[in-house]
Amino acid sequence: MVGLAEFFERKPNVEVVVFAGKGGLGKTTSSAALSYHMAVNEGKKVLCFSTDPQASLSDIFERDLFGKGVVEVAPNLHVVEIDADKRIAEYQQEIKQKILDMYGMDELPKEIEEYIDSTSAEPAMYESATYDAMADLVASKEYDLYVFDMPPFGHGVRMVAMAEILSAWVDKIAEARKEAAEYEEVAAILKGGGPSEDLVLKELEDIRDKMNTFTKLMTDPDKTAFFMVLVPEKMAILDTERALAMFKELGIEMSGVVVNQIYPRELLSRPDLPELLRKKIESQEKHLMEIREKFGNLVAALIPMFDREPKGLEMIAKVAEELMHSRRELLWW
Ligand SMILES: Nc1ncnc2c1ncn2[C@@H]1O[C@H](COP(=O)(O)OP(=O)(O)OP(=O)(O)O)[C@@H](O)[C@H]1O
Numbered sequence: 001m002v003g004l005a006e007f008f009e010r011k012p013n014v015e016v017v018v019f020a021g022k023g024g025l026g027k028t029t030s031s032a033a034l035s036y037h038m039a040v041n042e043g044k045k046v047l048c049f050s051t052d053p054q055a056s057l058s059d060i061f062e063r064d065l066f067g068k069g070v071v072e073v074a075p076n077l078h079v080v081e082i083d084a085d086k087r088i089a090e091y092q093q094e095i096k097q098k099i100l101d102m103y104g105m106d107e108l109p110k111e112i113e114e115y116i117d118s119t120s121a122e123p124a125m126y127e128s129a130t131y132d133a134m135a136d137l138v139a140s141k142e143y144d145l146y147v148f149d150m151p152p153f154g155h156g157v158r159m160v161a162m163a164e165i166l167s168a169w170v171d172k173i174a175e176a177r178k179e180a181a182e183y184e185e186v187a188a189i190l191k192g193g194g195p196s197e198d199l200v201l202k203e204l205e206d207i208r209d210k211m212n213t214f215t216k217l218m219t220d221p222d223k224t225a226f227f228m229v230l231v232p233e234k235m236a237i238l239d240t241e242r243a244l245a246m247f248k249e250l251g252i253e254m255s256g257v258v259v260n261q262i263y264p265r266e267l268l269s270r271p272d273l274p275e276l277l278r279k280k281i282e283s284q285e286k287h288l289m290e291i292r293e294k295f296g297n298l299v300a301a302l303i304p305m306f307d308r309e310p311k312g313l314e315m316i317a318k319v320a321e322e323l324m325h326s327r328r329e330l331l332w333w
């Protein structure tokens with residue numbers, strides 16, 4: 001048997017599902033389909049989440065969701081598309097305000113302001129903002145299931161290298177704090193009181209705690225499932241192999257791979273089949289065999305190639321059916 005239904009029967013306590021993989025192979029499609037199934041067919045309260053600046057959840061759900069907060073697109077199915085740049089700006093504003101409050105200043109010293117503003121150009125900041133947004137959503141415990149549609153940077157595996165991201169993030173604040181401390185004396189003289197060291201430290205500890213709790217959740221194989229989406233093509237297979245190695249290195253269990261865009265082989269028996277399509281199907285056959293060899297036991301679900309891009313709830317429901325209860329005949333073994 002293949003299909004994610006079986007996976008979730010075995011792992012009923014999963015709270016977070018992450019779809020990762022190379023660009024354009026079906027992460028968003030799989031995320032939407034799983035979210036739809038869990039919400040509409042199983043009645044779970046689901047949050048489907050993305051930070052993709054291309055607003056692909058808006059695209060697939062055919063709703064304008066980008067930067068609009070949480071929107072319920074079907075009963076129990078909640079979707080949020082975070083504007084990461086906006087989040088970074090808000091986050092910087094928050095840091096500035098905290099420094100002002102803690103040090104009792106009316107205005108930030110120019111150097112500090114410039115330093116904080118300059119951090120938005122760093123990729124680590126983008127990832128931190130993504131990670132932070134995810135951690136906040138999960139911490140709310142409002143939903144039964146969180147489905148993360150990863151943006152196409154890297155493998156989406158990077159985000160599980162949390163220790164690194166966490167420390168980059170905390171370091172940034174610690175650094176800003178240190179710089180602010182240089183103005184401590186001046187501020188103290190102006191305001192007649194120094195900053196509260198405890199407050200600053202507590203702030204850092206809170207951040208660390210939040211990140212640690214989230215990291216623990218993300219690395220717990222009973223609570224979090226990672227799926228790689230691939231298609232029967234050479235590059236996708238290579239990429240998945242690399243991702244598997246990275247997972248191993250990070251000590252994280254990959255739950256399985258979803259093989260998408262498989263041409264049904266019964267097409268081959270059609271006499272009017274265009275030569276181009278026949279070649280494509282034969283090439284897929286070869287690569288499916290390779291997938292069997294390389295990831296055999298990890299193949300968790302199969303999705304056929306549809307005659308059009310799956311968009312809108314009706315099509316998503318169809319993909320969900322294939323994803324949850326995959327047809328074995330899509331495989332060549
Ligand atoms: N099984 C399928 N049959 C037909 N079209 C599909 C199928 N799966 C995905 N597509 C189409 O392929 C394109 C890429 O899919 P999708 O957006 O899900 O990939 P992605 O991995 O999220 O991409 P990105 O990395 O850019 O976020 C979309 O236009 C989608 O509609």
Ligand SMILES: [Mg+2]
Nearest residue numbers: 027028052056
């Ligand atoms: Mg996508």
